[in-house]
Amino acid sequence: MNYQADLIPTQQLFQRLIDKYATENGTDWVKQKAEAYKQSPANRTFFLMFSAAPRFVGKEPIPFTTEELAEAQALRKGFDLTGWTMDQLVRVYFVLHLPHKDQSAYVQLLNQVFEMADMHELVALYTALPILPHPEALAKRAAEGIRTNMTVVLDAICLNNPYPAEYLDEIAWNQLVLKSVFTERPLYKILGADSRANAHLAHMLSDYAHERWAASRLVTPELWRFTGQFLNESLLQDMKTLVAKEDPHERYAAILACMESSSGLAKDLLKHHQDLVKEVQEKQLDWDRLGAAYEVDKGPLPTGYQQAGSGVSVSDPEA
Known part of the structure; x- marks a missing residue:
C-alpha cells in the first residue's frame, strides 16, 4: 500500500495540536467522535462529524509555532499547516480515520465526501491530499478540483501543496498552471513548478x-x-x-x-x-x-x- 506519510504519527501530531489549540469542550468532542467512528465506522457517522466540526471547535486560524510547522514538514515534505483553521485541522484529522485498506472502497467514500462538501470542507480535503493513502488513485479528483471557480479552493490545490507536482499527469498539470495564471495566483507558491x-x-x-x-x-x-x-x-x-x-x-x-x-x-x-x-x-x-x-x-x-x-x-x- 502506498503511503505519503505514516498515518499513526500524523494522527498523533494532529491530536496534540487539537489538544493544544481547541477548547476543552472542543477537544472532548473530537476525541469522542473519533473514538466512536473508530469503533463503528459507519458512513453516516463520518459525514455528520465532518460537517459538524465548526460548531464545536470554531473556525479561528491557528497560530502554529515554527517547531509545529517543522513537525508537519518532517512527516511529509512540503506539507504546510500555515494558515490552517481549527475546523480544517479537525476535519483532516477525521479524514485520517477513514478505513483505507480496500483502495476501491476508500476512494469511493472519499469521492462522496468531496461531492457533498461545501467550500470550507473542500479546502480541508484538498489540503489533506499530501498525507492521504493511495495518492495515485486521487489524481483524478485533484484534476477535477482545478476547475473550481472558488479561489480559496483553487489555492488549496495549487499553492503550497506538494501533491499536484508529484501525481498529476501532464495534461492536468498544465491546466493547473494555466488556471493559476488566468486567475492571477502567485505562481512562486506552486511547489515543484520547475520540475x-x-x-x-x-x-x-x-x-x-x-x-x-x-x-x-x-x-x-x-x-x-x-x-x-x-x-x-x-x-x-x-x-x-x-x-x-x-x-x-x-x-x-x-x-x-x-x-x-x-x-x-x-x-x-x-x-x-x-x-x-x-x-x-x-x-x-x-x-x-x-x-x-x-x-x-x-x-x-x-x-x-x-x-x-x-x-x-x-x-x-x-x-
Missing part, C-alpha cells in the same frame, strides 16, 4: 501572453518561469518583447528565462542586456523572489474578481 516545466506548457503560455498583449492586458511575469528550458526562435521573440517593457518585473523575467537556456540566441540576448543581467545578479533574483516581489507590487485584484462570502469567486474577465 514539471514542459515544452507544450511553454508554448501554451506564450500563446496566452500574445492574446493578452493583443487586448492591451497585463501578463504576469511569473508566466515565463516555465519557458526558459524551451526557448526557441519564437519564444526568444517574447524575451525581446519583455526586455523592452517598462515594468522591471517583466524585464527581469526575460533575463531569468534566458539564463536558464542553452540556446545561443538566448546567450546573445543576455550579452546585449548586461545592465539587466547585472541588476538581476545584484538583487540576487530567482523566480521565487521575483514572484514574491511582484505579488507585493501588483496591487488589488483586477476586474472580474468578486468577493463571495469568506472566499473569492472568479469570473472570466475575458467573457
Whole structure:
C-alpha cells in the first residue's frame, strides 16, 4: 500500500495540536467522535462529524509555532499547516480515520465526501491530499478540483501543496498552471513548478501572453518561469518583447528565462542586456523572489474578481 506519510504519527501530531489549540469542550468532542467512528465506522457517522466540526471547535486560524510547522514538514515534505483553521485541522484529522485498506472502497467514500462538501470542507480535503493513502488513485479528483471557480479552493490545490507536482499527469498539470495564471495566483507558491516545466506548457503560455498583449492586458511575469528550458526562435521573440517593457518585473523575467537556456540566441540576448543581467545578479533574483516581489507590487485584484462570502469567486474577465 502506498503511503505519503505514516498515518499513526500524523494522527498523533494532529491530536496534540487539537489538544493544544481547541477548547476543552472542543477537544472532548473530537476525541469522542473519533473514538466512536473508530469503533463503528459507519458512513453516516463520518459525514455528520465532518460537517459538524465548526460548531464545536470554531473556525479561528491557528497560530502554529515554527517547531509545529517543522513537525508537519518532517512527516511529509512540503506539507504546510500555515494558515490552517481549527475546523480544517479537525476535519483532516477525521479524514485520517477513514478505513483505507480496500483502495476501491476508500476512494469511493472519499469521492462522496468531496461531492457533498461545501467550500470550507473542500479546502480541508484538498489540503489533506499530501498525507492521504493511495495518492495515485486521487489524481483524478485533484484534476477535477482545478476547475473550481472558488479561489480559496483553487489555492488549496495549487499553492503550497506538494501533491499536484508529484501525481498529476501532464495534461492536468498544465491546466493547473494555466488556471493559476488566468486567475492571477502567485505562481512562486506552486511547489515543484520547475520540475514539471514542459515544452507544450511553454508554448501554451506564450500563446496566452500574445492574446493578452493583443487586448492591451497585463501578463504576469511569473508566466515565463516555465519557458526558459524551451526557448526557441519564437519564444526568444517574447524575451525581446519583455526586455523592452517598462515594468522591471517583466524585464527581469526575460533575463531569468534566458539564463536558464542553452540556446545561443538566448546567450546573445543576455550579452546585449548586461545592465539587466547585472541588476538581476545584484538583487540576487530567482523566480521565487521575483514572484514574491511582484505579488507585493501588483496591487488589488483586477476586474472580474468578486468577493463571495469568506472566499473569492472568479469570473472570466475575458467573457
